[in-house]
Amino acid sequence: xxxxxxxxxxxxxxxxxxxxxxxxxxxxxxxxxxxxxxxxxxxxxxxxxxxxxxxxxxxxxxxxxxxxxxxxxxxxxxxxxxxxxxxxxxxxxxxxxxxxxxxxxxxxxxxxxxxxxxxxxxxxxxxxxxxxxxxxxxxxxxxxxxxxxxxxxxxxxxxxxxxxxxxxxxxxxxxxxxxxxxxxxxxxxxxxxxxxxxxxxxxxxxxxxxxxxxxxxxxxxxxxxxxxxxxxxxxxxxxxxxxxxxxxxxxxxxxxxxxxxxxxxxxxxxxxxxxxxxxxxxxxxxxxxxxxxxxxxxxxxxxxxxxxxxxxxxxxxxxxxxxxxxxxxxxxxxxxxxxxxxxxxxxxxxxxxxxxxxxxxxxxxxxxxxxxxxxxxxxxxxxxxxxxxxxxxxxxxxx
Numbered sequence: 258x259x260x261x262x263x264x265x266x267x268x269x270x271x272x273x274x275x276x277x278x279x280x281x282x283x284x285x286x287x288x289x290x291x292x293x294x295x296x297x298x299x300x301x302x303x304x305x306x307x308x309x310x311x312x313x314x315x316x317x318x319x320x321x322x323x324x325x326x327x328x329x330x331x332x333x334x335x336x337x338x339x340x341x342x343x344x345x346x347x348x349x350x351x352x353x354x355x356x357x358x359x360x361x362x363x364x365x366x367x368x369x370x371x372x373x374x375x376x377x378x379x380x381x382x383x384x385x386x387x388x389x390x391x392x393x394x395x396x397x398x399x400x401x402x403x404x405x406x407x408x409x410x411x412x413x414x415x416x417x418x419x420x421x422x423x424x425x426x427x428x429x430x431x432x433x434x435x436x437x438x439x440x441x442x443x444x445x446x447x448x449x450x451x452x453x454x455x456x457x458x459x460x461x462x463x464x465x466x467x468x469x470x471x472x473x474x475x476x477x478x479x480x481x482x483x484x485x486x487x488x489x490x491x492x493x494x495x496x497x498x499x500x501x502x503x504x505x506x507x508x509x510x511x512x513x514x515x516x517x518x519x520x521x522x523x524x525x526x527x528x529x530x531x532x533x534x535x536x537x538x539x540x541x542x543x544x545x546x547x548x549x550x551x552x553x554x555x556x557x558x559x560x561x562x563x564x565x566x567x568x569x570x571x572x573x574x575x576x577x578x579x580x581x582x583x584x585x586x587x588x589x590x591x592x593x594x595x596x597x598x599x600x601x602x603x604x605x606x607x608x609x610x611x612x613x614x615x616x617x618x619x620x621x622x623x624x625x626x627x628x629x630x631x632x633x634x635x636x637x638x639x640x641x642x643x644x645x646x647x648x649x650x651x652x653x654x655x656x
Contacts, residue, residue: 259320265312266325273305273359276333283352291396302359303381310366310377314534317369326367327456331465333360338472342479342568347398347405350480351391354431357473358384361466365446370455371535372543376445378528379545382517383430383438390427390510391480394420397503398484401496407483414485416496420504421485426511430518432477432565433470433558436547438517438524440558443470447554448543455538467561474565482569521545 267278274282282302309326316322337356344350362384365377397420398413399405414421426437433443450456450463517524525545533542549555 262316262319262322263325265308265316266322266329269305269308270329270363271305272308273302273363274356275305275329275360275363276336276356279333279337279356282356283349286346286348286352289396291393302355306359306362306366306381309363310374310531313367313369313374317367322367323369323456327364327462330360330362330364330367331462331469333357334364334469335360335465335472338469338476341476342472345407347407347410347480347484348392348395350407350476350483351388351395354391354473354476355388357469358388358431361446361469365449368449368453368456369535370449370453371532371537372445373449373453374535375528375532375543375545376442376449378531379438379445379524380442382524382527383442383514386510386514386517387427387430387437387439390423390507390514391431393507393510394424394427394484397499397507401499407479410484411487412485412494413496416494416498417485417504419501420499420507421481423504423508423511424485425481426515428477428481430511430514432474432562434562436515436518437511438514438521441518441521441524441545441547443558443561444549444554445543445545447557451554451557452538452540463557467557467564470558470561471564471568474562475568478565478569518547521547 271278313322313326334357337353337360341350341353341357344353358380362377362380365373365380368374395405397417398410401417402410402413404410430437430439433439446466447463450459450466453459453462456462522545528545529542
């Protein structure tokens with residue numbers, strides 16, 4: 258049985274992009290943003306989470322189920338959130354945030370307690386709403402400005418105020434601000450770990466959860482500031498205001514997050530249908546609410562918001578936050594084979610050759626119609642397609 262548990266969990270971790278099996282998810286961000294919103298925020302990556310949720314009632318007490326889901330889930334939550342702070346691509350930022358949130362879901366739904374299961378079910382609803390909205394917002398920004406690099410984006414709130422409000426509402430739910438559904442999930446998962454006496458080392462797990470929640474607040478603020486805050490720059494200045502019909506479908510999602518938070522009674526009815534499969538804790542079943550009074554859980558929520566704000570404000574002094582942008586020309590998960598044709602050493606060699614030869618002898622690299630014009634050799638694993646363009650730099654050679 259332990260060997261079967263380990264193999265099942267490895268499959269679930271790989272399907273839900275848990276570290277160190279996460280490399281495929283950031284590399285798949287070349288897909289159009291509606292595809293990313295559907296597959297990476299709602300459907301495909303949830304298959305591993307769903308498997309853990311279905312098997313946890315039967316296997317949570319079987320070793321090594323609980324140590325594995327808690328260790329892998331919370332580690333992925335913290336490390337992926339930290340990696341999101343380093344992202345300069347506006348789409349990679351929520352991609353790493355997805356890995357982080359999936360780690361939290363794995364830990365909650367695999368913990369094997371009623372309160373943790375309730376928190377996992379609520380966070381499952383919350384994540385589907387706010388992460389889909391963020392991915393679709395990135396798509397609109399990319400479509401209107403022609404770039405997703407947050408170093409080139411600033412002041413979009415002046416040109417796209419409605420989209421900015423939608424993105425802010427989605428990011429606020431991700432950060433766990435009331436009265437959004439993300440706040441309900443945040444309060445519940447703090448309750449599950451702080452008072453989860455059935456979980457070994459629940460105090461230490463609560464500390465890790467606070468750190469992960471603070472980093473989530475930080476990268477949510479980074480997303481909003483990187484795309485919309487600041488003064489109007491060149492990319493934002495040339496952007497056209499999106500049509501209302503372009504933004505309306507995106508606005509439905511954070512609006513649903515707000516409705517699920519304010520109408521927490523309906524959210525509780527949906528989430529408790531799953532959570533009631535576990536026996537209640539020693540203090541009775543936990544009930545969803547926007548206000549439980551001044552409790553330690555409320556203090557942990559406030560602490561995570563404060564720490565996240567401090568991390569965001571001091572991010573320029575943190576090691577590796579903005580000084581390590583993704584490598585140009587290849588994606589790490591596929592290794593050297595995905596380096597595009599004519600890149601790196603080929604371009605450097607072309608420049609040295611052009612400087613060494615007489616004027617005109619190196620030929621025109623762009624057109625090169627003249628016979629005998631020298632061109633850098635193309636890699637066999639990146640041939641030109643029928644349309645005359647090279648494959649996307651993220652694709653592996655077999656594509």
